[in-house]
Amino acid sequence: MKRVLTGRFMHETNTFSVQKTDMALWRRRDFHRDNEIPAAFRGTRSALGATFEAAEKYGWTVIHPISANANPSGIVTDGAFDEIGGMMLKSAREQQPIDGVLLHLHGAMVVESHEDGEGELLARLRHILGPDVPIVVTLDLHANVTQAMADNASALIAFRTYPHIDQYERAWQGAELLERAMNGEVKPKTVIARRPMIYGLDRGRTQKGPMADLIARGEALENSGEALVVSVCAGFSRANIRDVGPSVTVTFDELAAPATTAPPARETAEGFMDYAWQTREYESFKLLSVAEAVARCKAGKPGDKPLVVADYTDNPGGGGYGDATAFLKALVEAGVERVAFHAICDPEAVAEGMRAGVGVKTTIAIGGKTDPRMGGGPLSLTGEVTHLSNGKFIAYGPMGGGVERDYGPSMVFRVGGIEIICISNNGQAVDLGQFTSMGIDPTRYTTVCVKSMQHFRAAFEPVAREVILVDTGALCSEIYTPELFDKVRRPVWPLDEIE
């Protein structure tokens, strides 16, 4: 029986956030150990759900010390990195023999002492297991992929959808490749190409444009057998690190093509990145000002399907604090009605609402407490607490359907015609259950506000009459200056003019 080490250690680090990601933040969301892991993920459309199914099919004994997926936030503390990474490394050392590894990482983790958290983790793992054990890694397509990651993993398999609805399929692809590698049928090796650019590929949007083009070209190469895997990553641009930016990795079979013939794989990767470079200015999204967005909300009539307004810049999925108030303030001041608003992350406000109780009118200072410079300070609002919850529910999907989500103690605070959902565990809007679990049917509102850049579309676009994006000046604003990005390799676009 083959012994496979698996696990999940995912973080997208926004280095501009003032919130350090310590163990308390890791434990707050989606943190499971040992035997809790199959109980939480078996039968779900998640990466670990697929991993357990594959283990059953191939008869693997699975070693699963940890599954940790913190909400995007600030730099990860050394203590948290060593503790969680240490669980994986300890299993690798003490549960020998290990025949193969299938890890689910994000690929944009910045740790206090390591700008490239995943590269460091994979290097340590490779050191323990030696050069011959296949290590297959799934990544988010917003990974900032580095040479160290490509060198120490055997294969890197990035998501191909944004919203990311193919985590399950990518994990299965990884499992199939790992099985072939453990059987000695293939020996996967990975090369990487990059360009001097902080962002590009339309920030990873896969509906159309250069990202979609490259993914299609990569899949054609996989299907024809010219490459084992082609992964296109848009990178995560809210990271002031040397290696921020898009990349393409090509995994080839060293048995079929000995190391001396790696050049074709490298040529493919470079060719793909030439295209990413040429199309770097392509953007399919447009951000409205707060005033423009409020005017659109006011234009809605009773009975209209919802206008879905996404606060792009306070996206908790990009490290935003989720407590920016600028847009909510504008809606309240404009007296907009029939609005469902998700969400303000503010545990103190929820605690006050819980002390007041359902049905009670009260005045609460809501949001804006983490860093008032980023999208507005606290709003003192008088309203009625209409719903209280522990914040837990089972997701509908399509992202992670069947998995329990936990937003911590939560309330609905009704102010005029606006139902404001307040949560305690930060997270972007990706699932209709984030409203329905709070007693709100979003399809019955003229305006639905969410905080998200793109992931909300999978669940919310189908119920929307239209989708718009708004820039509220919060943490994820698309601002690129040499001062903010002083650790990035130079020259780099768009900070420098490059031919």
Ligand SMILES: [Zn+2]
């Ligand atoms: Zn992503």
